[in-house]
Amino acid sequence: xxxxxxxxxxxxxxxxxxPRVGRLVVVRLPNRPVAVKRVVGxxxxxxxxxxxxxxxxxxxxxxxxxxxxxxxxxxxxxxxPWRRSRTTR
Numbered sequence: 001x002x003x004x005x006x007x008x009x010x011x012x013x014x015x016x017x018x019p020r021v022g023r024l025v026v027v028r029l030p031n032r033p034v035a036v037k038r039v040v041g042x043x044x045x046x047x048x049x050x051x052x053x054x055x056x057x058x059x060x061x062x063x064x065x066x067x068x069x070x071x072x073x074x075x076x077x078x079x080x081p082w083r084r085s086r087t088t089r
Contacts, residue, residue, distance in 0.1 A: 001036050004052045010080035011036070013073035019047055024075035027066050029058055034072060047071055 001024070005011075011026075019025050019039045027037055027049055037049035037059055045065035051057040060066065 001038075001052050002056070004038075005036060005078065009078050012076040012079050014076055015073045017074045019071055019074055025049065026072040026075065028070040028072060029066070030063050032058060036075060037066075 004024070013026055021039050021041060023039050024036055025039055025047070026034055027047075028034055035058070037051060039047055040050050040060075041048040043065055046067040048060045048065050050059045050061070
């Protein structure tokens with residue numbers, strides 16, 4: 001989910017909460033480990049999720065809609081690191 005999240009970020013999540021368009025969610029992808037994706041819509045088959053970096057990863061464009069049972073949690077916030085240092089030139 002770079003640039004939004006980076007490897008090693010700690011997230012606060014809520015289980016048993018309905019996703020909303022625009023929110024980050026933890027999902028089970030078919031034949032892959034759980035992942036964090038952004039909800040962009042819902043259809044009859046489930047939730048449509050996408051990655052923030054179009055050059056990396058897997059999303060609904062590759063695996064289709066995610067069934068509601070495979071949406072594990074909704075991301076509330078990143079809890080670590082608190083802030084990222086900005087590199088200045």
